[in-house]
Amino acid sequence: MQLKDINTEEKIIEAAKNAFMKYGLYGARMQDIADNAGINKALLHYYFRNKEKLFDYVFDGALSKYFEQMLVFSDTSLPIKERIFKYIDNIIDFLSEYPQMSMFIIKEISVNEELFYEKVQNIKKDKGVHLIALLNEGMEKNEIPMIDPTVVMMNIHSLCAYPFLASPIFKAIEKSSGVSFHDEENQKLKKSVKEFVDFKLTLNKN
Amino acid sequence: MQLKDINTEEKIIEAAKNAFMKYGLYGARMQDIADNAGINKALLHYYFRNKEKLFDYVFDGALSKYFEQMLVFSDTSLPIKERIFKYIDNIIDFLSEYPQMSMFIIKEISVNEELFYEKVQNIKKDKGVHLIALLNEGMEKNEIPMIDPTVVMMNIHSLCAYPFLASPIFKAIEKSSGVSFHDEENQKLKKSVKEFVDFKLTLNKN
DNA sequence: GAATGGTTTAACCATATGGTTAACAAAAGT
């Protein structure tokens, strides 16, 4: 029974994840989720009470996983740049495994920004420092050169995340076949982002 | 009458744009679109026949505008790097004016990648060269150093587009107040992307 | 004023949608 219990709930979560990622909260259909989970629709309500709660559960899980990749920013045993490098490795590996994750988060933000902001404060309260704070710390400690932390923060996140979001755009527009994100492409992407970080954050350039 | 005719159609398109950008094809509601356009719902069908055709009209318009920003890649009166710089100016100005545009395109791709691919071929057939071809041309002409065109193409698009997509993420996660994209922020973003292009594409680095 | 073409409206339609309910089945507890 316990095994069965977990299987039904997990089936629902998996199907819901796919549906919400693709169609969003308002576009996803409960009957479709049930069909894809191989269960009766009433079970969605038995386990998760309503559509919104199911969505919240799935979305909160996605956000938590996303923030986990940033924990390394707090790792004071590493120098600033190492932390950033490690984050780059983390986030690219993570997004390669869950390519839809950024899309999911970004899509839902555009629908309900205020709710998102609230969720982030709740989930993030114990998730360590952010990249801007880290960059500011690096400048104070003279570990990195003077830069605009906001712009560099945006640049780094952009370089890491956008390729996964825009992979189909690249395919269609640039007729590029090299954007399927296997290990080799991930390594290239990581390397290029780290080169950028070196370019921006190496002290001996000044 | 002609004036009146244009106004109703434009009202519909504007309201539809907002709704589809926010909720997608399946999440947006025709009654909401009509309400926000200040018209009777039956008019949506009178002018655009059905939801999908209305969506196609809006989405095709968005794609066309997006591709217009890339026309500069074909401008053979400019050296390679100038074309890329001009594209950076174009796309950042464009996305600053229509911040939801990338979101719209990316969101819909994730729902229907095949249809998107088809549309791109249709719309793009006379829209000039792409960035990868341009980078390859630059390397052949020895205007730029040897680079991986796919990776650099991804980097440039990422740096230009992601900040507009992820602005609310940055606000919530990084508690950054400097991500509202007025002229000053745009100039900073343009400058940082061009610095990256210089870093990657300047010959005397080799 | 009547005819014409275009625009707009309210009512209507068939189906879809998220959610509820009662009955039944299976598992756990005594």
Add this chain to the structure above:
DNA sequence: ACTTTTGTTAACCATATGGTTAAACCATTC
């Protein structure tokens, strides 16, 4: 073996949804 608890199902419900229809309205032309 019986009772209680948990899980599942099919049917049902009230409302929402995209779309249709016929009539009314509007503006222009003759």
